[in-house]
Amino acid sequence: MSQIDNAFETTMEKLWENKKYNTLRDVLVTMQPAQVAALFAMMPDNAPAPLFRLLPKEQAAETFVEMEPDMQEKLIRSFSDTELKSVLDELYVDDAVDLVEEMPANVVKRLLAQADPDMRKSINELLRYPEDSAGSIMTIEFVALRPQMTAADAIASIRRTGMDKETVNNCYIIDESRHLLGVVSLRGIVMAREDARMQDIMETNVISVTTQEDQESVARLFSLYDLNVLPVVDTENRMVGIVTVDDAIDVIEEETTEDISKMAAITPSDRPYLKTSVWMLWKSRIPWLLLLMLSATFTGMIITHFEGVLSFSIALTAAIPMLMDTGGNCGSQSSVTVIRSLSLGELHFKDLFKVWWKEARVAVMCGVTLAVANFVKLLLIERVGVPIALTICLTLCVTVFIAKMVGCTLPILADKLGFDPAVMASPFITTIVDALALLIYCAFAGMILGLA
């Protein structure tokens, strides 16, 4: 990673070769966990395991969480059971669950055997939530307080139990049956009079989600309400966990990468590019290429069918790529804009007419501009006849209009029908618009040039 300077990496490797373990430890303890993880990934293969043992317990666990799964697996295989247990004990439950999800079965068995019974129970519970649900990304370690506690009681309780919690900045007020009543920030407790009761200072209008909520809408709540933490409740409004903002950011980035992949006709994967095998890349790309190639056959059939029209002048054939590309570009401009607005929650099915009206006007303006520019170019530079130039430019105008309307409609329809709108991006739009453009082209050629 870029944050590790090359010179620094070389120094660390030299220290490692010369067995300067004390110096190495002194340097490592000053570093952030993510930096240590990045450094380990660049060191010789046999270095990470012994270097990892130099780290203090807490830093070791935090570094472990920041590592790529293959490095984690290598380390786990090198650990003794005691070492594994000491790392596991320091992990937050949500990180332990991520780990269990990434590791192969035989490693998982060892992990669960070394986890203490409480953690094992929690891991198993979290594993049962559907993938990509709020339950699967939440942590169950949060500060719970009672409504009748005073600020002084609350601080005593936080001091007693807070060390193991991922965040204490928001404390949740729950009743005996764990129903969520309200929230108080640590700041609010510190600022309050010592004898102020939680039920009097708590905020009762708490935004929460259920465990089944999709992680994408959870992430959207964070950005909409500027949250740092979001409580998760079960179907009976009993509090079961919290989602923290760092997990929300991961979800935002993951979902965006997924959208962008689908827009480019690639099956999404959650592995970084350089870690994805050639075979995996091929598998994620080839089905779409085959499908799109077969559908381009229709365009070919149209050309074959209108052989007579096109043979009238090579200028007609020469304009096909321009018509197809421009149609494709116009369609993808509209579809991508609409897809992004849908995924940011700015646009909904009920806005369909507004979108149509807007895109129709933009389409007319773009179509006329492009057609005029092209008409001038055809007459002055390529010196084709007026009828042919007219055929090409009228087709261009109508194609742009159709492309923009198809481009803005398909993603909204897909979304309404429960499909991911991102699939309705450039490649699909292009394929549809290509065929339509050619049909219009031949129709105009027939009318204007008197061909059929």
Next chain:
Amino acid sequence: MSQIDNAFETTMEKLWENKKYNTLRDVLVTMQPAQVAALFAMMPDNAPAPLFRLLPKEQAAETFVEMEPDMQEKLIRSFSDTELKSVLDELYVDDAVDLVEEMPANVVKRLLAQADPDMRKSINELLRYPEDSAGSIMTIEFVALRPQMTAADAIASIRRTGMDKETVNNCYIIDESRHLLGVVSLRGIVMAREDARMQDIMETNVISVTTQEDQESVARLFSLYDLNVLPVVDTENRMVGIVTVDDAIDVIEEETTEDISKMAAITPSDRPYLKTSVWMLWKSRIPWLLLLMLSATFTGMIITHFEGVLSFSIALTAAIPMLMDTGGNCGSQSSVTVIRSLSLGELHFKDLFKVWWKEARVAVMCGVTLAVANFVKLLLIERVGVPIALTICLTLCVTVFIAKMVGCTLPILADKLGFDPAVMASPFITTIVDALALLIYCAFAGMILGLA
């Protein structure tokens, strides 16, 4: 917005029409600021100003921040100077700066006149930082503590000054010249013994950025190190402000929208789609369409030039859309994957050879698969001759290879040269690959079919 139910909206409108102001206030005070802002946007035009006056001071300010700029402007124009001052006094400086940046000049004049002198000075300072820099998104309200303070002193200091700060969860330890020495979390202070000194419990390895740092790399630090707050220092390491995670999330979404727009050949805008005028949409799309249309002319010229070759059989012309589309799709798969990896910081210029080697193998696998599928289709379904099928499929193979190599190389080069790699996505790649595909096509046709 979807979080406001239609039924609820109707109820509120009825209450408004029937002048049930007490009921309205009782409902409004239970709502989150973002919800109130969304509701106001849906109420009749004359409702927001009087409704806004029903809100308690603090909720009013928070709601104001969540509104769209046009609603804010409308409200400001309806405010008396005293009302405006009371809203401004409740705003954090970074929100006030955002407001000043969005409003037209005559509104800004009134805003600055009503801001108290301290805030006016801060606003002017923040406005001087370059757009999209850490300085422009930071807030200058943070908790600063001295190294020799004890935990008890610190809590007293936070209770005295903390109310006006955007966050007190992280407190920064600075010396007399405001140099950043370390950071202590509020949790750390609450957990510590009362007489523990800040210099002994502070974390000294603080990740910070300078005011000039680009906002995109600031956001990347948040996701890389799971931060909630990031301190901002000047060139002499004196602390000047903090960036909070909610601003980082906004930056991530803004920058992603920008990337996605550029990938679809649209000049990015930071306004939501439904709020963007038709004229603005046209302006952001037409330059790229014109540019790409003109470059498609080369493809047309190639077709004109090879008229003789293409007239050999209509099957050759009919295959052009399939070749162009497949080439474009292959190229954009590679370019989009690479662009996303670059923007997530997973990929750098030094990885160019690794990328080439990976893409080359994927390209050969994809090319061969597609060519074989197409060969079978051409022979069995379209019943063209073997030489023509061979010409088409060899071209397909080579085109896929070139498309993938061009697609993965151009974004990395653009990034290295300081341009935004997102511009090197589907539309540009498609235009380049189209021309290359046709040249290769005609060359193969010349060799295999004996044409020239």
